[in-house]
Amino acid sequence: MPVLSAATARLWTAIALGVAVFSGSVQAKTIKVFALGASNTNGKGVGTDQAWPARLESMLRAKGHDATVLVNAVNGDTSEGVLRRASSIPPGTQVVVFDTGGDNDHLRGRSDNDINVTKGRIVAAIRAHGAVAIQAPYKRLIGPMRSDGSGYQADGHHLTPASHARVAAYLMPKVIAAVTHK
16 A cells, blocks of 8 residues: 655545535525514514524524524514515525515505505515515415414414424525525
8 A cells, every 4th residue: 555645635625625624614504584563473472482584494404504693573563564664674684585574564464465555565675675575475375374283373363383384494495596696
């Protein structure tokens, strides 16, 4: 078996170390997410640790990402309130997952058309901050509001812990894809 000189051994050690460091930095992608919305974003009735933003951050970290999910949510807020708070998106945010507070809008008599117009303005404000906009998919994943124990708390409006986990699991690959393709 050939014996390596000390210089050759040091060179191979440096190359191996460089490859290991480079490989690790590629896999540990930094992801900055901003969760913007109303009571479901806030985890009303389940607590912030069970809400989808915290679960999303945990899932991203479990996949090896250096992930931070900051939350700016106000219970009872409407799409107009969410739009106003879009100005608080921190610099360096890559993805904003937003909830329009549409059910709160409906309770105040706003039409779906009005909500959709405001939603477009929210998306434009997020993009103006250089971030990718993703709407939280409550109704698509969980279904319409109901209090029969199938995804919503007894009030029929707020997600159960299992529904929050489902939302986070749905969002995780979308967030990763948004950051990867950005």
